[in-house]
Amino acid sequence: SAVISQKPSRDICQRGTSLTIQCQVDSQVTMMFWYRQQPGQSLTLIATANQGSEATYESGFVIDKFPISRPNLTFSTLTVSNMSPEDSSIYLCSVGLGPDTEAFFGQGTRLTVV
Template sequence: SAVISQKPSRDICQRGTSLTIQCQVDSQVTMMFWYRQQPGQSLTLIATANQGSEATYESGFVIDKFPISRPNLTFSTLTVSNMSPEDSSIYLCSATGDLGTEAFFGQGTRLTVV
């Protein structure tokens, strides 16, 4: 199984600022994804992080608000831009390997916007 590390694990940020979350996987993986989990709710997929190209965003999420990078097979970043209190959530990185393997998750980044 892959071990996924996220930094920071939590942060409190002022509205209007931006935060970049890092995701590091301990082995090469095929797919990487970013999810959001609002307080007391389930996980919602934000986007697929594509290596060396623009991320693929799900409905309701846009690149200007959530720019994503994936420079190599084991690392990705998610930026939450121009934050508002509504962005307070847990942001989770996920990775999956070859076809037939499960998707693993990082421990999440708990973001509070004040």
């Protein structure tokens, strides 16, 4: 298993500003993912955070809006840029430990944009 710490757990931000969310894992992991859960919706994959290279974004998500860093095998950040109220969501970090394991999730960051 893996222990995943996300910071902050929640925040209220002004529109037009940016927020960086941190994800720290207690062990080295090969795969890290960022998901978004908008109110009443399912979890949607934003991107795969690749160590040492640019993140791989899913359709509908772009690097300018959601820049991601992954400097090592235990840490990643997701920035939500130039926020609008539509960005109000829960953002979740997820990790994969290998081909024979299931994905683990952090506790999420609840973001409210006003």
